[in-house]
Amino acid sequence: MVEGVRERRRAVRQPIPPPSAWAGERDAAALAQGRSRPAWAEIDLAAITHNAGVLARLVHPARLCAVVKAHGYGHGGPAVAKAAQAGGASGLAVALVDEGMELRQYGVHGPILLLSECSTDAVETVVAHGLRATLYSTGAIEHFGRAAAKLGHEIPVHIKVDTGMHRVGAPPDEIPALVRAVSDDPLLRVEGLWTHLPVADGESADDRAFTLGQLAAFDDVVAALARTLGAAPDVLHAANTAGAIAFPTARYGMVRCGIGLYGYLPGPAVRTAFDAASGGEALRPALSLRARVVSVRTLEAGERPSYGRLRPLSHRGVVATVPIGYADGVPRALFSHGASVLIGGHRRPLAGMVTMDQIVVDCGEDGSVAPGDEVVLLGRQGDEEITADEWAALLGTISYEVLCGIGPRVPRIMVNPPGPDAGNGTPPTH
Numbered sequence: 001m002v003e004g005v006r007e008r009r010r011a012v013r014q015p016i017p018p019p020s021a022w023a024g025e026r027d028a029a030a031l032a033q034g035r036s037r038p039a040w041a042e043i044d045l046a047a048i049t050h051n052a053g054v055l056a057r058l059v060h061p062a063r064l065c066a067v068v069k070a071h072g073y074g075h076g077g078p079a080v081a082k083a084a085q086a087g088g089a090s091g092l093a094v095a096l097v098d099e100g101m102e103l104r105q106y107g108v109h110g111p112i113l114l115l116s117e118c119s120t121d122a123v124e125t126v127v128a129h130g131l132r133a134t135l136y137s138t139g140a141i142e143h144f145g146r147a148a149a150k151l152g153h154e155i156p157v158h159i160k161v162d163t164g165m166h167r168v169g170a171p172p173d174e175i176p177a178l179v180r181a182v183s184d185d186p187l188l189r190v191e192g193l194w195t196h197l198p199v200a201d202g203e204s205a206d207d208r209a210f211t212l213g214q215l216a217a218f219d220d221v222v223a224a225l226a227r228t229l230g231a232a233p234d235v236l237h238a239a240n241t242a243g244a245i246a247f248p249t250a251r252y253g254m255v256r257c258g259i260g261l262y263g264y265l266p267g268p269a270v271r272t273a274f275d276a277a278s279g280g281e282a283l284r285p286a287l288s289l290r291a292r293v294v295s296v297r298t299l300e301a302g303e304r305p306s307y308g309r310l311r312p313l314s315h316r317g318v319v320a321t322v323p324i325g326y327a328d329g330v331p332r333a334l335f336s337h338g339a340s341v342l343i344g345g346h347r348r349p350l351a352g353m354v355t356m357d358q359i360v361v362d363c364g365e366d367g368s369v370a371p372g373d374e375v376v377l378l379g380r381q382g383d384e385e386i387t388a389d390e391w392a393a394l395l396g397t398i399s400y401e402v403l404c405g406i407g408p409r410v411p412r413i414m415v416n417p418p419g420p421d422a423g424n425g426t427p428p429t430h
């Protein structure tokens with residue numbers, strides 16, 4: 001091979017670094033080596049691949065679209081996207097144009113769906129990066145028509161119908177006109193029609209009825225399109241993780257799973273449905289949040305470590321300092337709600353308020369805890385496990401917010417990446 005060609009190829013493959021510490025596997029490895037403090041999130045990519053496989057099998061013959069917005073729910077977008085593809089995801093979805101661009105810059109191929117209509121200034125970027133637009137206004141359709149004309153080839157788009165989420169999308173009665181506007185443009189094609197379910201994770205009869213009502217409204221839109229335009233879009237999709245698991249009729253041709261991909265289920269009703277449908281296969285949490293003890297001190301009963309001097313030690317004992325805090329996504333409220341971390345395979349409560357950069361841990365009379373010991377804030381150690389669901393229950397939130405809250409200051413260390421011949425490959429379709 002001509003040397004110049006090889007050089008150029010290497011240069012083209014070199015990813016453009018995103019504007020923050022978020023990155024793919026390369027940056028994580030670099031950060032791991034040059035870490036200035038021992039605190040990191042370990043991302044088990046084999047768990048992502050496994051979870052994608054479990055979900056893909058569960059919804060088959062519907063296809064799996066892996067939702068990797070918000071940097072893969074805090075796990076790291078590009079690496080997660082590739083691991084999900086290796087497990088059988090045939091498409092990806094993101095919230096922002098920037099997120100889609102980051103995936104492309106890290107060499108992620110295949111369809112990437114934008115989950116909301118982008119701003120008009122972003123249209124050319126969307127088209128240039130081969131991102132699939134979601135549209136629900138005539139203005140946006142016109143902009144994409146012009147971009148397609150400039151590009152000189154056909155662009156597939158998805159139309160979103162609002163059947164009750166009331167966040168984005170067009171009302172059902174506007175859909176035929178929007179689909180007509182797309183079809184009238186020779187370079188635009190309606191590839192997909194979709195909607196979104198706000199209470200598919202609900203346990204009440206009301207929630208179930210609401211979801212079934214949404215699906216009926218969606219079916220009515222599809223029927224109206226068939227009547228008025230003589231055709232339905234190729235890909236219909238409605239289900240998030242909860243919908244995909246708890247409502248088989250919501251699967252249509254494709255499901256959009258986020259939280260399940262990361263190893264979590266959104267609520268007990270979905271868990272029950274999952275256990276019934278998954279044939280004994282379990283999802284595995286992919287992220288663990290880890291650090292090391294940097295110092296220990298022995299304090300007398302009655303001492304009150306950390307800001308506010310909020311709680312006296314009940315006994316003389318060892319308090320360990322760990323370099324991770326609320327600036328990293330370890331919320332202050334964990335202290336008042338009695339959270340623990342794992343050291344030496346045991347649960348140890350926080351000894352005082354979470355600070356911006358550090359926590360203090362009550363190790364009781366265990367004199368064996370020493371600097372360098374591994375601390376698990378989320379994840380497994382020995383027989384113990386702390387999940388994002390456990391934090392979410394303490395904090396009155398959901399696992400999603402816990403995972404997305406882990407800050408950009410925490411390096412993501414990617415482990416167990418898919419091998420070169422894993423999964424179904426990733427055909428470059430853009």
Ligand SMILES: *Cc1c(COP(=O)(O)O)cnc(C)c1O
Pocket residue numbers: 067069115196239240241242256257258259260266
């Ligand atoms: C985030 C999102 C999803 C994924 O939801 P999960 O509950 O994480 O599976 C699916 N569809 C849309 C429109 C979303 O915004």
